Amino acid sequence: MSRLLEVNQLQVHIKTQHGIVQAVRGISFYLDEQETLAIVGESGSGKSISVKSIMGLLPKNGKIVGGSILLEGKDLSKYSERQMQTIRGSDISMIFQDPMTSLNPTMTIGKQIVEVLKEHRKDMTKTQMKDRALELISLVGISNPETRFDQYPHQLSGGMRQRVVIAVALACDPKILIADEPTTALDVTIQAQILDLMKDLQKKIKTSIIIITHNLGVVANIADRVAVMYGGQLVESADVRELFYQTEHPYTKGLLASIPKASHKGGELTAIHGTPPDLMDPPKGCPFAARCTKTMEVCRQYPPEDMLCGESHHARCWLLDERAKAFRE
Template sequence: MEKILEVNDLKISFDTYGGEVQAVRGVTFDLKKGETLAIVGESGSGKSVTTRALARLIPSPPGRIKEGEILFEGKDLTKASEREMQQIRGKKISTIFQDPMTSLNPTMKIGNQVMEGLIKHQKIPKAQAKKKTVELLELVGIPNPEQRLNQYPHQFSGGQRQRVVVAIALACNPKILIADEPTTALDVTIQAQILELMKDIQKKTDSSIIFITHDLGVVANVADRVAVMYAGKIVEIGTVDDVFYNPKHPYTWGLLGSMPTLDNTDEDLIAIPGSPPDMLKPPKGDAFAPRNEYALEIDKEMEPPMFKVSDTHYAATWLLHEYAPEVEPPAAVKRRMKGMASSASASNEEGEQS
């Protein structure tokens, strides 16, 4: 499958009164055409900073891209001028942010907010932009779109506002759609509708999606591949099946163990002990070692490289070294993996029957 984006050894820092915060410390991944890549991890792991850098939305100062490449359509975006980026943002790379009320202008009618990008990037007349706006609002499931063009954000429900934000992001048929926790502020029912909408739109437009979330349950339903981030680095990356049913990094085990499932209502959730490290002074060796009950002596001294598990699956843990002791995921994590596998096969059977 053709690669639409390549990120190589990306490093991003923020200069603060306390010193340099190393938010992203050498992230490498690619994105294929028509693919959904989920980036998961705790708050502060560097997910949002990484993806905002793709559209050069890191405020400078205090933020800066120290090193690395962001290759999009053969061009390194880290070296692109602001003028060039204005032709890419919204038109080729669009972002759906977490809270629709901060994404929408409360003083502007919804129709004008959707039309703005169409007129700016596609240079089409206002009448044509209005027609396309109605089609977009219809596409994202807004009832009576012609009447609602003249309404303001406060006249829409939370789920409808997020649908409008999706419509704005899709207005110029972007090649990459970055969804930064787009359903966190919504209730479970609306969340499911928005996720279904995004999957449906992707099929119609063949766009690539980068989906940022801390909710592994969401990932299982929307992603093709998963990148697990911790302390500004990707510690495991693979297909959904690789990461959910054959996880190799103890941090991934911790995330899976802390995820509630319908099959394990009587079982306590497993909390990952401790807290993420202070990125003003990242620890020597493996950043997860202080929280990792399976840490080896080498973890305190040397950062693990990315070990190859399979052609699609990589993980940065010394437990994959040929001389490391054999360690398996905790029993509770195995039960969750088994439960997720049975749930997935049941939903697949339902899909085939319908």
Template sequence: MKTILQVKDLELSFHTFAGEVKAIRGVNFELKKGETLAIVGESGSGKSVTTKSIMRLLPESSSEFKNGEILFDGKDLTKLSEKEMQKIRGKDISMIFQDPMTSLNPTMTIGKQVMEPILKHQKLSKAKAKEVVIDLLRMVGLPNPEERFKMYPHQFSGGQRQRIVIAIALACNPKVLIADEPTTALDVTIQAQILELMKDIQNKVDTSIIFITHDLGVVANVADRVAVMYGGKIVEVGTVDEIFYNPQHPYTWGLLSSMPSLELSEEKLYAIPGTPPDLLNPPVGDAFALRSEYALQIDLEEAPPFFKVSDTHYAATWLLHPNAPEVDPPATIIERMKTFKGSKYYKQAHGGEA
């Protein structure tokens, strides 16, 4: 598949009264045409900052690109002017934000709000743009779109408002759609509907999606590949099956162990001890070492490189070094693997035994 977006060695800092916060520290990933890449991790791991840097939505007065490139359509987005970025935002790269109520203007009808990017980026008359908007509202599942066109955000439920936000993001058929925790503010039933809607829309419009979330349960339903982020870095990347059923990084083990599951017999959920690192003074070695019971001495001294697990699976942990001691994953991870005994990932992890 063709690579549509590539982030290379990205480093970004915020300048604060307390000092320089090194929020993104050498992030690398690529997005293929038509795929969904999920970026997961705790709050403060750098997920949203990474994607907002792609859109260039961070305040220039306090943020600074220190190194790296964001390559899209042959252009490095970090080097573009604000005027050049305005031609890309909403047209080629769109974003769905977390809270639909704050994403919508309460003083404008939803029809005008969905029409706005169409009039800005496409040479259409208002009458033709209105037809496009009505088709979009129908596509995202709003009944009676002709009547809804004239209504205001407060006249819709939370789930309906999120559908409107998705319609705005899709108005110009973007090549890349960034969804920043789009279901967090919704109840579980509506979450499922929105996720199903996004999968259906992706099949129809052939867009590539970057899905930001801290909820691994959501990831299993939407992603093709997963990048696990911690302390401003990506620590593991692989297909959704590789991350769920053959995880290699202790942080990924912790995230999976803390996820509730009907199959697991544990009565108590695991909680990762400690707190994320202070990026005013980033740790020298592995940022997760002080929270990990599997940490080695070298983790405190030197940051691990990426080790190859398969052609699509890489993890930055010294536990994969040939000279590292053999370590078994937590019991919850092994038990989770057993629910997937028929998979090649389980067989790889257990020496070919099924």
């Protein structure tokens, strides 16, 4: 497998009325061909902002202030808006949480797919575009493509709309599909259908997927690798099995523990106390120190380094340092 995307020490700042929010504080990760990477984290952890900077879709008050985003060697963080327009939709596509708002309500389904082709595939004729759109509609599991082609978004259910959004995103065979909470707005039975569809499509068209979610069940279902974000930093990343079964970071452990287990029904849930840090004024040490059950003096003073604790298992925690061994046990 070869490396498709490499994000190095990415830093993003967002200017607000009250000051500068350090939304992403030096994160590094990569994506290989045909793999699925899940990015997990709470609201405000910087996961959406990170992928939006890959897409060049940061809000006007947001800015990449450091690091690089390499797509097959080309640094996207240096691209102009015009250059990004050639990348978006053709090399990298994105699907959003709410299928109701990402489709244009005044345009037929077919036209919305054709629109993308018009932009990126100038070599295609009108008939070819229509054929391709019909092909995509059936590819995402919608029956009667001919009828659906002329329908409007309001005539479809939520699950169907999300399928259309996926069809639009896949129109130009992107190398990377970024899905930002693609199933959060959907019911569980529909969620299962969409996850199956995404896995199935990945096999068929060999795209790589970055999925952002807060649902660890969804992660277990679809991901090959997982990156956990907290307070604008990447606190742990590993192969999916390793992350669930050999968890290293206390935050990841806390997340996994806060899910109710069948074994002790009705008992007290292991909650993570407190609230996430304010990224306007991030703590100088470990961002999780204030909520961690194993905080040491050093955690509040110095940010932990990225440590390797397995073949491709990284975690940022002082407990992993040699000198903390005694404390760890």
